Amino acid sequence: MIQIDNVSFSYDLGKTNVLRNISLDIPEKKVTSFIGPSGCGKSTLLRCLNRMNDLVETSRVTTGEIRIMDKNINAKDVDAIELRKNIGMVFQKYNPFPKSIYDNVAYGLRIQGIKKKDILDAAVEKALRGAALWDEVKDRLKDSALGLSGGQQQRLCIARTTAVQPKIILMDEPCSALDPIATAKVEELITELRNDYTIVIVTHSMQQASRISDKTAFFYLGELIEYADTDTIFQNPAQKQTEDYISGRFG
Amino acid sequence: MDTKGHILTEFDDALTSLKKNTIAIGTLAQKNLENALSGLTQRDTALCNQVIADDEEVDQLEMQIDNDSLQVMAKFRPFASDLRMVISSMKITHNLERISDHAVSIAKRSRKIIKNSEIDEISYIEPAYHQALKMLQISLQSYSDSSTELALEVLSMDTDLSKFHKQATKTYTKRLEEPCDHYKTYLNLVFIVRWIERVGDLATNIAEDVIFMQSAQDIRHGGDLED
Numbered sequence: 001m002i003q004i005d006n007v008s009f010s011y012d013l014g015k016t017n018v019l020r021n022i023s024l025d026i027p028e029k030k031v032t033s034f035i036g037p038s039g040c041g042k043s044t045l046l047r048c049l050n051r052m053n054d055l056v057e058t059s060r061v062t063t064g065e066i067r068i069m070d071k072n073i074n075a076k077d078v079d080a081i082e083l084r085k086n087i088g089m090v091f092q093k094y095n096p097f098p099k100s101i102y103d104n105v106a107y108g109l110r111i112q113g114i115k116k117k118d119i120l121d122a123a124v125e126k127a128l129r130g131a132a133l134w135d136e137v138k139d140r141l142k143d144s145a146l147g148l149s150g151g152q153q154q155r156l157c158i159a160r161t162t163a164v165q166p167k168i169i170l171m172d173e174p175c176s177a178l179d180p181i182a183t184a185k186v187e188e189l190i191t192e193l194r195n196d197y198t199i200v201i202v203t204h205s206m207q208q209a210s211r212i213s214d215k216t217a218f219f220y221l222g223e224l225i226e227y228a229d230t231d232t233i234f235q236n237p238a239q240k241q242t243e244d245y246i247s248g249r250f251g
Numbered sequence: 252m253d254t255k256g257h258i259l260t261e262f263d264d265a266l267t268s269l270k271k272n273t274i275a276i277g278t279l280a281q282k283n284l285e286n287a288l289s290g291l292t293q294r295d296t297a298l299c300n301q302v303i304a305d306d307e308e309v310d311q312l313e314m315q316i317d318n319d320s321l322q323v324m325a326k327f328r329p330f331a332s333d334l335r336m337v338i339s340s341m342k343i344t345h346n347l348e349r350i351s352d353h354a355v356s357i358a359k360r361s362r363k364i365i366k367n368s369e370i371d372e373i374s375y376i377e378p379a380y381h382q383a384l385k386m387l388q389i390s391l392q393s394y395s396d397s398s399t400e401l402a403l404e405v406l407s408m409d410t411d412l413s414k415f416h417k418q419a420t421k422t423y424t425k426r427l428e429e430p431c432d433h434y435k436t437y438l439n440l441v442f443i444v445r446w447i448e449r450v451g452d453l454a455t456n457i458a459e460d461v462i463f464m465q466s467a468q469d470i471r472h473g474g475d476l477e478d
Contacts, residue, residue: 206328206330207328210330234330234331235330235331235334235335235467236331236467237331243331243332246330246331247257247329247330247331247332247333248257248258248259248262248327249255249256249257249258250258
């Protein structure tokens, strides 16, 4: 689904590569976790996948290429906005628009030009049901999204993402601001979304990575140290650096 | 990246304590086995009684190790080699507790044997006993030293133990087939040599747990150790 081939990346026009020679294939309709200490490059790599780093003028993929559905996403003829239609993103801090619950979910569809109420109604319900939020909000769809709890707001953001039916969902520490119950609900949601979407998640929680992901990649100082099935990474990693990190010996 | 102890020193302390207690229960189980056999061969009823009393300490330590292991898992959520160490220590402890139970069974039968007159054939259990004891000692050393090589050595010793067990059993059953005054003693010795053989099996289990702890490979039930 996503092929990352020998990718190096720089925020300063190539003077310093914060990612160096990263190669990994991310499988379709699986959950892949990126783990590693702060500053290891995992979020940078995640943002390379939907070209979010384009917002930093001096950022560059300095070597290699990223192919999504067999297309080099940094090719000149690829429009970043078009690319992002297929790649949803959920952030660390839930960020619903200051609009109603309904309008948040319908936002992306309206941008795509869909105006018919019955189509929007059906899509909003489907997305909210998919995010396990429908039963909690169905009677107050016109209320402000900002009145929801933190966990509900994050699930609303996931519903907003899935409403436009992307192929891939990127998640950057989606549970770091949530309490354990809300975290469990989002994790449950992620395991269900795996049936329909390719999910890449950055997380600082080893337990979360081991619970919800099929594949795990461990990064350190801008390099990919190990990439394998999650069971292997957490039970018998091949690299000592991986073992030291996941077992809390890092230092 | 340095490879140090855990960032949480309490985690290191808990694992160190777990290992120390597992070695301690091993030492107690081994001592109980040795005392049970000494009680038999030296016809020492007091020593046999001591084995039965000392088993209580093994039982208590087993429960403590189980509890400590659960605490480690709940508090520190160990992964990879740490998780295998905790799980293996629990399993090894269970095997050691069973060995101590067998020592108690041997001690109880020995008390009965001692009540009757002495026979020379008791010495037939010695090859099996020495082999089983050596397997137990090496398996405990393999855990203590985290040594796959020593664990593999234990596995290689099982064939000889089976041979010694069969030889002793054959001798005693042959005696039982003939009219004799010591049939109860021979029957008790058949049981004892069977428990000794079980000690060897349990030492093999310990060695397999050590191999799992060290290499993450499950070689039980005929599995081969890969490089």
